[in-house]
Structures are given as C-alpha cells and as structure tokens.
Amino acid sequence: MTEQAAVPLRETALVDEHRALGAKLIEFGGWLMPVQYGGILEEHRAVRERAGMFDLSHMGELFVDGPAAGDALAAAVVSDPRTLVIGRAQYSMICAEDGGVIDDLIIYRLAEDRFLVVANAGNAGVVSDALADRLAGWEAVLDDRSMATSLVAIQGPASVRVLQPLTDVDLGALRYYAIAEGRVAGIPALVARSGYTGEDGFEIFVDWGLGADVWAALVRAGHDADVIPCGLGARDTLRLEAGMPLYGNELDRGTNPFEAGFGRVVKLDKPGDFVGGSALARVAERGIAKRLVGLVITGRGIARHGYPVQRDGRATGLVTSGTHSPTIGRPIAMAYVHPDDGEPGTILAVEVRDQAVAAEVVSLPFYRRPR
Secondary structure, three states, X not given: OOOOOOOOOEEOOOHHHHHHOOOEEEEEOOEEEEEXXXXXXXXXXXXXXXXXXXXXXXXXXXXXXXXXXXXXXXHHOOOOHHHOOOOEEEEEEEEOOOOOEEEEEEEEEEEOOEEXXXXXXXXXXXXXXXXXXXXXXXXXXXXXXXXXXXXXEEEOOOHHHHHHHHEOXXXXXXXXXXXXEEEEOOEEEEEEOOOOOOOOEEEXXXXXXXXXXXXXXHXXXXXXXXXXXXXXXXXXXXXXXXXXXXXXXOEOOOOOOOOOOOHHHOOOOOOOOOOOHHHHHHHHHHOOOOEEEEEEEOOOOOOOOOOEEEEOOEEEEEEEEEEEOOOOOOEEEEEEXXXXXXXXXXXXXXXXXXXXXXXXXXXXXXXXXXX
C-alpha cells in the first residue's frame, strides 16, 4: 500500500515579498499564507489606528457573464443579485438543498450582464463547481479567474489618504460595498470599498502577475503614514471584534443563514426558486435550533473554538471563535447557544480548562468604527 503524495500548497504572486519581509508563513485553505510579520497585536492596532495591508490573493474570484447572469445567480444563491445597481455589491451565501451554508460570498455587479462573485479560499473550488452546475441551462457563463487574479487590500482610517494618490478612482465618491474600474499605480484594476476588518478600506483586484507591483506601490505610499503589512492572525482578531463570521467556525454545512444571524440576506420572496429556498422557508416559519451570539468573558480565561457553553450547569452550546480583544481589552467570543439562552444580558459560563468561566451575552458586533 503506497502513501498518498501530499498536495503542494499554493503560493500567491506575493510570496517572495512576504519572505523578504520576514513573515511567518502557514497553511491556510490550501495556500501558504503569512500569519504575521512583526506581531499580531502590532498589526491589529495598525489597522485600527492607521492602516494595514493584506495579501488576499488566496480568495476565489468567479465572474458570471451573459444575458441571464442575474437570473441564474438569483437561482443559485440566497440573495437577489438582480436588485444590485451597476457598481454595487451585496453580502450573500450559497446553500445546499437542506439550507446548510456552503460558503458566504460577496457579489459585485460590474455591468448589466456581468457579476463578480468572491468566495473564501478553502471553498473557492467547491463554490465554482456548484455555480457551474447551477448555471447550466441558463444563458450565463462562469469564468473562474481565481488563479489569474491577485487581491491586495488596504484597511484602516488612513486608507483613503494612502491609496488616493495612486489611483484615478475617486475614492471619496466610492461608497461602502461599491466597486469601480480604474488604475492603481498605473495598473488596470477593480477597486472595491469593502473588507473584513470592521474598518474603512479597499480591496484591489488585478491580474495575477501584477499583484506584487501594487503591493510595492502601497508599501512606498504608506511609508510616511506608518502603514504596515498584516497577516491572517490580525485579520482574524479584527474580524472577530467586528462580529464577522469565518467559514469553518461560525458557518458550515450544518448551519443555516438564520441561525448565523443573516436571515436578512435570504430573499424568500424573490421571483423564482433558488437552491435551498424550500428548506430555508421552513426554518423561517418554524424557528431556529441554535443562535449565534457574542460573549464578553467576565471571569478569568479566554474562550477558544470548541469550548462548551453552559447556563446554570446545563449545556447550551459551543464557542466558535474567541480571543483577547486588543481594542476592547477583554476576552471576547462568538458561540452558538440555544435560542432561549441568547438574549443580551444573559449570563452564561464557558468551560475553560475544566473551569466554568462567567460570560455575558452581548449584541454583535463587539466593535464599530467611529464615523
């Protein structure tokens, strides 16, 4: 019996830049990615106070074109991309027939008959295959450009000041969850005002081989503003403070959008059927079996993924994500609990190293950026 050969990790076009900067590289979603450079806490604070740069080229970029592109996507995902005006985006999910989440997505409308679907790195292939199946029979074509696209992000309050001199896109006129075509450092790009940190910021889509050039231009432009490169570690603590779900933690095939607190993105009344629609309609009618909540740990200890949650000694759920919040200065977590135990102000307990540590249910997100 022979051993199965290990599948080599994919590398982004910026991997040499990360190595030169001394990044610690780890496996994530089948990719070799930087988890940190100088340190997670330093990078987290840079994004909250100034700005930080991220290589997101491991994400999936799926373009859908054709006269029926909008109708086909509406039948494939829980939201209704047909309602988007050109240049705007919506948060969405693609679900299985039973309503379980296959992945969460951002869908941009680039033209009347052209959309960009951005999927998570570890699910990009699964989403691509699912969309290919669901678009069959429609006048719509899927073009998976995941391995032909580099994605560089700049996030934080200094983002506009750093990026504007490099681009012909009017960033002041670009609304949150909007996208525009232009140039960055002279390179053709799609510039989106979006992100996964809870801060203002931009995500820049360019041809694969030009990602390092955009990265280098941002490094130079951000030098005086003390903009630094950031890894997945800081991205995770930032998104947790912002109450944003991570697939594999808050979202999975055993969870539906209503349980995750995203029933608002499910458009049960849109024209036409969509995959998972019948199952999700039953959830909307009958109610949820679990509820995603925020927890602030009031005792001593940090709640981690998988830790049990109790109420008055009775098991009620599990922690999905947890950390010590650099911004709030206290341990925080997200957890699924019984719906009756999820009202803000409820006192629960998390089992941390065989100790019941007190935690208060709070409304998400934990952090909102100043406006």
